[in-house]
Amino acid sequence: MAWFRCGPCRNIVGGMFAAYAARIDRDQPLNGLELGERPAPEARPGWTTVNVKAASLNHHDLWSLQGVGLAEDKLPMILGCDAAGVDAEGNEVVLHSVIGQSGHGVGPDEPRSILTERYQGTFAEQVSVPTWNVLPKPKELSFAEAACLPTAWLTAYRMLFTNAGVRPGDSVLVQGAGGGVATAAIVLGKAAGLKVFATSRDEAKRKRALELGAVEAVESGARLPQRVDAVIETVGAATWSHSVKSLKPGGTLVISGATSGDRPSHAELTRIFFLELKVVGSTMGSKDELEDLLAFCANTGIRPVIDEELPLDRAREGFERMAGGGQFGKIVLTV
Secondary structure: OOOEEEEOOEEEEOEEEEEEEOOOOOOOHHHHEEEEEEEOOOOOOOEEEEEEEEEEOOHHHHHHHOOOOOOHHHOOEEOOOOOEEEEOOOOEEEEOOEEEOOOOOOOOOOOEEEOOOOOOOOOEOEEEEEHHHEEEOOOOOOHHHHHOHHHHHHHHHHHHHHHOOOOOOOEEEEOOEOEHHHHHHHHHHHHOOOEEEEEOOOHHHHHHHHHHOOOEEEOOOOOOOOOEEEEEEOOOOOOHHHHHHOEEEEEEEEEOOOOOOOOOOOOOHHHHHHOOOEEEEOOOOOHHHHHHHHHHHHHHOOOOOEEEEEEHHHHHHHHHHHHHOOOOOEEEEEO
């Protein structure tokens, strides 16, 4: 934390450097992104302050700048859902970013929120969360690798193994190779013995998907060599019809996002009911699932795919790259 910063015309005591939403701009979200000093977290009972070592970007951060899940009266809001770092006792930790609205973890009847909706986020030198939300970081994972797991990788883990219910030997289609959740689903699926197919409009991303373990990668909308047991859908409107048509009778489509829009022109309702397909919504994951994911990565040797690491003061470059859709894997900000 920057308890004392010296520079031209500034001496800041008790502040820290952060990337934050200063304004909501639905058309040009990056216009609302600011980099500069913000107040450091204050101590509060039942909460832990973590010195951030690495944090990763998610589309949620762009949506926050557009006002999705972030109200004007919460501004300025430090962005960032994911982080790994060191607590006050020197323990290396990972944060579970789903926080109960009362601020004391997530219980069975506790309304959920995510960092940056009600509480300041991780794109800063320090972040404070309920102690319940702090997990040990496996020594096998770097801070940058661990910081990729709590949102995108946890989402993919829950989609595959909890909501799709796939087993070794099953087949799965991952739409939109290159995005954080999609990339995670390919790597996790391969490690779990699944037959993974992937799609992308970009030839280079299709090639990377094959390198990560997909048995075949095709252009978006192209016919697969076989129908699959499950589809991992994060793209939304642009791929919805293809996802439904790619399923075996009785198959499961799991959706956790809609980066291309949430109103497909063809809902394929007849196919869904006639073939008894299942459509399952999925959001983030539980603390127990994050513990399982951390152990899975540590024990198997699989690691998050990192597109780029940038220092926090270059956060705008990371936001621009994500907004342009050019990344393959996660963009990580280091402190």
